[in-house]
Amino acid sequence: MSHVGRFCSKVVIVTLLLTFNSALVAQPDRFSEVVIEATKLTDSIYMLTGAGGNLAVSVGADGLLLVDDQYAAMAERIADALANLPGTSATQQSLKYVINTHHHGDHTGGNDFFANAGATIIANEAARVRLLARAPSAEAPLPVITYHEGVHIYFNSDRLKLVALEGHTDGDTAVYFEGANVLHAGDLFFNERFPFIDTDSGGGVGAYLSSQETLLAMINDDTVVVPGHGPIASRGDLLAMHDMIRSTRAAVVEGMSAGMSLAQIQERGLDQAYQSFAWAFIGEAKWIETLYWDTMKNRVSP
Ligand SMILES: [Zn+2]
Numbered sequence: 001m002s003h004v005g006r007f008c009s010k011v012v013i014v015t016l017l018l019t020f021n022s023a024l025v026a027q028p029d030r031f032s033e034v035v036i037e038a039t040k041l042t043d044s045i046y047m048l049t050g051a052g053g054n055l056a057v058s059v060g061a062d063g064l065l066l067v068d069d070q071y072a073a074m075a076e077r078i079a080d081a082l083a084n085l086p087g088t089s090a091t092q093q094s095l096k097y098v099i100n101t102h103h104h105g106d107h108t109g110g111n112d113f114f115a116n117a118g119a120t121i122i123a124n125e126a127a128r129v130r131l132l133a134r135a136p137s138a139e140a141p142l143p144v145i146t147y148h149e150g151v152h153i154y155f156n157s158d159r160l161k162l163v164a165l166e167g168h169t170d171g172d173t174a175v176y177f178e179g180a181n182v183l184h185a186g187d188l189f190f191n192e193r194f195p196f197i198d199t200d201s202g203g204g205v206g207a208y209l210s211s212q213e214t215l216l217a218m219i220n221d222d223t224v225v226v227p228g229h230g231p232i233a234s235r236g237d238l239l240a241m242h243d244m245i246r247s248t249r250a251a252v253v254e255g256m257s258a259g260m261s262l263a264q265i266q267e268r269g270l271d272q273a274y275q276s277f278a279w280a281f282i283g284e285a286k287w288i289e290t291l292y293w294d295t296m297k298n299r300v301s302p
Pocket of ligand 1: 102104107168187
């Protein structure tokens with residue numbers, strides 16, 4: 001018995017060491033070279049980029065407010081970038097609020113770090129449900145302010161309109177800084193890219209399009225638009241991506257009505273004009289597949 005017991009514990013220790021080592025090795029490899037860069041959008045709003053979704057920061061007399069917080073591994077670098085934003089005095093460096101545009105880990109990974117540092121997390125109620133479902137422990141910080149339709153936040157002499165939407169997931173939020181005329185669209189906008197639509201988390205193409213219509217109606221040609229992924233954009237860029245989805249969906253629906261299989265539609269491909277929207281995560285074949293199964297599920301007609 002004692003031999004077996006000793007053998008077993010050795011196996012367990014070796015396994016634990018292997019797991020521990022690969023966890024240690026995996027993280028720095030992926031993020032070690034990533035630098036957080038800040039771009040000034042207005043006197044009080046910056047966009048930060050690093051790994052994962054784009055961030056927006058409001059800076060002013062009330063302190064700091066952050067829209068999204070990327071991956072956990074990036075949190076300390078984000079905190080450093082916030083502390084070093086030009087024009088921020090020590091009293092303005094206190095991070096009061098973090099808004100999650102949805103539950104995905106490349107937008108919420110820093111929640112633990114920033115909540116433990118004193119920030120209040122705010123999100124769509126449906127996003128909180130998904131964050132709760134995958135929380136590693138009962139102590140893990142979660143959004144403490146939620147909404148079903150939206151909420152206003154008065155901060156740094158502006159009014160932020162948080163609009164609860166659906167399409168990328170079932171718990172999306174867009175954040176519109178009304179005075180500054182800056183919109184953070186979350187992943188309802190992948191600028192110059194085919195979007196990821198998380199159908200396993202309640203997303204869908206129809207809802208994605210109607211949420212984009214809501215955003216297009218809210219903003220104007222002077223609005224600075226921060227997409228969830230991709231470079232800083234305008235209303236025209238959002239409209240171009242919206243039109244791309246409409247047009248490529250129509251082509252897929254037309255192919256399906258003509259009796260083509262998914263493989264045949266992928267073989268035919270999309271209009272040349274949309275080739276540049278392909279990227280590592282969502283290439284043309286993957287985007288066609290998203291449109292195909294969404295159409296199948298929702299019986300979209302041409
Ligand atoms: Zn996402």
